[in-house]
Amino acid sequence: MLKAVIATKHKKAPLIAPALKPLGYNVVTTSLFDTDTLGMFTNEVQRDCSAQTAALIKAQQACELTGEQCGLGSEGSFGGGPYPGLMNWDEEVICFYDKHTDIAIYGHAGGPFSPSSLTINSETNVESIIAACQRFKEQNWILDDTQTLYKGLSFEGLVALFKEKAPKAGIITPDLRAMYSGQRQAIIRLAAEDLARRLASKCPQCQCANFVAKQLTKGLLCELCSMPTQQVKSTTSLCDSCGYNHIEANEKHVADATYCQFCNP
Ligand SMILES: [Zn+2]
Ligand SMILES: [Zn+2]
Structure with missing residues (x-):
């Protein structure tokens, strides 16, 4: 089997691997490259390039650091979508980069993203958090009490920390990192399927992929x-x-x- 290496700290390989396996690619993770340097959802590091460029850079870096021929890079963007202002949207792109041919192929998928944030004020209590967050079973959360960012909190963890800190200001936001967001995971899987479809579609004249x-x-x-x-x-x-x-x-x-x-x- 051919190797396709992905640089991620956010457990994306299991989301992408099933789509690429039938094509003979084994998706493996490298942690040699800190993808957070290209931008983080929590705004600690802002991304200053397009999602597609960020995905390409990640895929190229994965090749460079591991010496493998094929690299993958995944990037998500929130906002935009067909109903801006009415519905939040997650657009996912996965880049497949082949070092030998220098060709990059991009799989895309998008879908609605429903977990939203909750501003904390003196009125906020456990009931308001239950009403805003509890129904999103596969979503973890970030509590920002204006002093510290507490990340990756389960719903139960969020409620416990809120009771302990009793903040009067700040914000609760969904943690958008892939391993903490079930809705994002589903869209990454769809983007992987789109990528697999493109990799499998060969030009009848030159046999290059992405003939779609x-x-x-x-x-x-x-x-x-x-x-x-x-x-x-x-x-x-x-x-x-x-x-x-x-x-x-x-x-x-x-x-x-x-x-x-x-x-x-
Ligand atoms: Zn007519
Ligand atoms: Zn061709």
């Missing part, structure tokens, strides 16, 4: 009036290496009139 649909062309014709709609007419798979492309028409040859701005304005 990269462009969508809209304009599928309406079934009733034959005017173009916003529905996808075809997808184009494109090779990053040799430029070969393949256009695939939508299996549906006509669009449902529901999507037609003339028949169903």
